[in-house]
Amino acid sequence: MDEGILSFDDMSVWMESCALTGAAAFFAGLRGCAVVVNGPLWCYLFTQRHIEQTQSDISHRMKCTQLDNDAIVFGAEEYLREALQAHIEHPPALLAVISGSSASLIGDDVGAIARAAGVTCPVVAIDSGGLTGSFADGWRHASCAALAVLLRETAAPARHGVNLIGMTASYYNGENDARELVRLLMGAGYAVRCVFGCDMSPEDIDALAQAELNIVVHDELGLAAAKYIEQRCGTPCIAPLPPYGRAGTRRWLEAVFAALPPAHGETAMAEIEEAERRDFLRINDLKNTWGELRFDTALIRAPRSAAWGLAEALRTEWADVRHLAVAAQVRDAAAVQIVDERLTETDTVRAQELLAAMEHGLLMASSSESVLADPCRMLYLPVAYPVVDRLWLSDQPFMGLRGARHIEDALWNGSILRREISVRA
Numbered sequence: 320m321d322e323g324i325l326s327f328d329d330m331s332v333w334m335e336s337c338a339l340t341g342a343a344a345f346f347a348g349l350r351g352c353a354v355v356v357n358g359p360l361w362c363y364l365f366t367q368r369h370i371e372q373t374q375s376d377i378s379h380r381m382k383c384t385q386l387d388n389d390a391i392v393f394g395a396e397e398y399l400r401e402a403l404q405a406h407i408e409h410p411p412a413l414l415a416v417i418s419g420s421s422a423s424l425i426g427d428d429v430g431a432i433a434r435a436a437g438v439t440c441p442v443v444a445i446d447s448g449g450l451t452g453s454f455a456d457g458w459r460h461a462s463c464a465a466l467a468v469l470l471r472e473t474a475a476p477a478r479h480g481v482n483l484i485g486m487t488a489s490y491y492n493g494e495n496d497a498r499e500l501v502r503l504l505m506g507a508g509y510a511v512r513c514v515f516g517c518d519m520s521p522e523d524i525d526a527l528a529q530a531e532l533n534i535v536v537h538d539e540l541g542l543a544a545a546k547y548i549e550q551r552c553g554t555p556c557i558a559p560l561p562p563y564g565r566a567g568t569r570r571w572l573e574a575v576f577a578a579l580p581p582a583h584g585e586t587a588m589a590e591i592e593e594a595e596r597r598d599f600l601r602i603n604d605l606k607n608t609w610g611e612l613r614f615d616t617a618l619i620r621a622p623r624s625a626a627w628g629l630a631e632a633l634r635t636e637w638a639d640v641r642h643l644a645v646a647a648q649v650r651d652a653a654a655v656q657i658v659d660e661r662l663t664e665t666d667t668v669r670a671q672e673l674l675a676a677m678e679h680g681l682l683m684a685s686s687s688e689s690v691l692a693d694p695c696r697m698l699y700l701p702v703a704y705p706v707v708d709r710l711w712l713s714d715q716p717f718m719g720l721r722g723a724r725h726i727e728d729a730l731w732n733g734s735i736l737r738r739e740i741s742v743r744a
């Protein structure tokens with residue numbers, strides 16, 4: 320551990336993402352959208368560092384007004400006009416201007432300044448400072464602001480058309496999860512119109528109204544947007560627990576089927592049944608040699624929806640866990656019942672205590688937690704940003720059938736390797 324980091328609290332404070340990052344991440348997920356961060360340079364650099372993990376072109380699409388002390392006192396219009404110059408002659412498909420905490424205090428009408436400067440493309444201007452909330456708060460605010468500007472409710476819904484709402488490449492492995500859910504839905508005969516917030520164009524936002532059902536995946540991100548669309552367009556929405564594990568995938572699809580009967584539901588269920596048969600035989604054969612997959616203590620710390628979905632799959636399907644702790648906001652009463660201990664996201668003292676006492680344990684979290692994880696006493700699987708101690712280049716998801724296999728591979732293989740090392744030692 321770096322000597323400059325004094326405690327677990329310091330690590331969490333410095334590495335967690337804020338509302339500014341969440342808002343910028345939403346707009347980064349729209350192809351052709353340019354982003355202007357109206358604030359100081361260091362806020363911009365922090366945000367860019369997070370987003371560029373999955374959006375390699377973000378430095379070309381996102382600029383900063385680089386406000387200084389003079390701007391806070393006298394106003395930021397001059398700084399903003401300079402940052403907008405590149406978008407006047409070559410207007411993007413959408414321009415998002417995100418004001419950080421310091422810029423929000425100034426009170427400039429950012430949208431009016433952009434229009435007066437000669438910007439001709441659609442403009443979404445929001446306040447989303449780091450002090451206003453979390454990554455999810457910023458993403459949620461940005462998504463609803465974009466809908467208010469771009470969504471029209473005139474399109475007729477397509478038969479079996481669905482949208483996935485609340486997915487982002489700025490969640491760890493989020494892009495791969497989106498592809499897996501699209502694959503599952505298409506296999507059941509649905510027409511996936513949009514994955515709102517993940518690799519779509521601003522022009523496609525109108526296509527959100529061409530669905531019979533909106534499926535919210537990460538509710539802390541997408542539920543507000545889904546409710547907005549329901550109010551504007553009449554499109555109903557559901558928000559089941561995200562599909563982690565084979566059984567979790569079955570439950571998720573059954574929830575979708577109940578809300579909107581599929582064209583080929585039997586095909587999707589047959590794929591799950593085949594996966595259950597094949598995977599059971601392989602795992603059971605491994606158990607004959609190594610015994611059950613057990614962890615004395617498991618700690619999960621991730622975005623709310625991911626944390627509770629992973630917790631359910633871990634407890635009910637993947638492993639035998641004596642003490643399961645989840646550090647996340649409560650999703651619902653049913654989810655809390657599957658864990659032995661719930662921590663708040665900011666209860667770093669208790670999280671540190673669990674890690675320090677952990678033997679034969681499992682940590683499913685980020686590098687903010689793994690910095691204190693002893694690899695001799697626990698298995699670590701990164702499931703949330705920031706991740707600075709693993710390389711991830713493959714297209715394996717965490718959700719769906721392919722995700723269930725990927726995570727069980729990691730759990731079993733990591734556990735067996737640790738046992739082998741322990742025997743040799």
